[in-house]
Amino acid sequence: MTSTWITTRAWFLMLPLLIVMVAIIGWPLVDTVRLSFTDAKLVGTEGSFVGFDNYVKILSGSNFQRTLVTTFWFAVLSVALEMVIGVLAALLLNQQFYGRSVLRALMILPWALPTVVNATLWRLIYNPEYGALNAALMRVGLIDAYRSWLGEPGTALASLIIADCWKNFPLVALIALAALQAVPRDITAASMVDGAGAWSRFRFVIMPYLAGPLMVALVLRTIEAFKVFDIIWVMTRGGPANSTRTLSILVYQEAFSFQRAGSGASLALVVTLLVTVLAVAYAALIRKSAGAS
Numbered sequence: 213m214t215s216t217w218i219t220t221r222a223w224f225l226m227l228p229l230l231i232v233m234v235a236i237i238g239w240p241l242v243d244t245v246r247l248s249f250t251d252a253k254l255v256g257t258e259g260s261f262v263g264f265d266n267y268v269k270i271l272s273g274s275n276f277q278r279t280l281v282t283t284f285w286f287a288v289l290s291v292a293l294e295m296v297i298g299v300l301a302a303l304l305l306n307q308q309f310y311g312r313s314v315l316r317a318l319m320i321l322p323w324a325l326p327t328v329v330n331a332t333l334w335r336l337i338y339n340p341e342y343g344a345l346n347a348a349l350m351r352v353g354l355i356d357a358y359r360s361w362l363g364e365p366g367t368a369l370a371s372l373i374i375a376d377c378w379k380n381f382p383l384v385a386l387i388a389l390a391a392l393q394a395v396p397r398d399i400t401a402a403s404m405v406d407g408a409g410a411w412s413r414f415r416f417v418i419m420p421y422l423a424g425p426l427m428v429a430l431v432l433r434t435i436e437a438f439k440v441f442d443i444i445w446v447m448t449r450g451g452p453a454n455s456t457r458t459l460s461i462l463v464y465q466e467a468f469s470f471q472r473a474g475s476g477a478s479l480a481l482v483v484t485l486l487v488t489v490l491a492v493a494y495a496a497l498i499r500k501s502a503g504a505s
Contacts, residue, residue: 244480244481247259247473248266248478248480248481249263249266249474253473254468254472259473262474266474266479267482270479275454276479279458279462282457282458287438289373290377293373293377294376295384295429297381297384297385298388299384299426301381301382302385302386302388305389306389306392306393319386320382320386330375330378331447334378338362340359341358343361363452365455368448368452368455368456369455375443383432384426387425387429388429392418400418431491434494435491438486438490439460441461441464444457444461445461445464459486463483466479
């Protein structure tokens with residue numbers, strides 16, 4: 213059987229999948245590109261051709277620039293916390309102790325919860341009248357009055373980052389824990405005999421096994437954090453004073469709240485392009501690190 217026939221048969225077997233992908237991804241994408249060059253409304257007329265006016269207004273507008281900065285800080289801080297806490301949790305759960313299996317199972321629960329449920333729970337925790345966080349901080353004397361954590365621009369974004377980290381750090385921990393199972397125990401034992409401390413063992417023995425899997429976790433979580441919508445929409449809807457408005461929230465408001473379909477489509481394509489550039493950059497970084505190893 214020739215290689216040409218094998219390739220032809222492979223493409224033939226993939227044809228149904230390709231048709232489905234074109235139907236559910238290709239056509240909506242083409243239509244979104246078409247809309248982005250018009251001033252169409254969500255309800256009403258199709259709109260007229262305006263060229264690149266939508267893109268110029270978006271990229272030069274202060275709303276987009278402020279929202280991009282907010283999205284950047286949310287993604288960087290939440291992912292950094294998730295990576296650190298996830299690795300620490302994996303190192304802990306890799307040790308031998310009573311009840312380890314139960315603790316491993318419990319750790320999956322935050323990640324298994326639907327994001328809307330997680331956001332609702334944290335909204336109750338942050339409640340300015342009966343929230344558990346205010347009650348706990350009052351008990352230990354760190355605050356002298358209940359605060360509206362989601363209602364103040366100075367604390368709203370940090371509160372969202374904590375909620376998002378609690379939801380997603382188990383994914384990093386599971387990936388890191390799986391990688392830790394591949395670390396040869398004899399090498400770890402030999403490093404201890406040679407007098408290597410905890411930090412040296414982690415840096416020179418364990419980290420080389422974690423680097424690849426953690427890079428994958430970093431890529432997945434960064435892309436997800438950059439296009440975050442649901443947890444912020446449920447908890448703050450981008451407020452207060454737009455201090456927690458991310459790019460996905462801005463796309464929703466532009467397209468559905470203000471019913472500017474053309475402008476919303478162009479903004480959605482800009483966000484898609486940014487996420488694509490980020491994914492390509494991470495993929496190149498992964499290939500580079502894999503080649504170096």
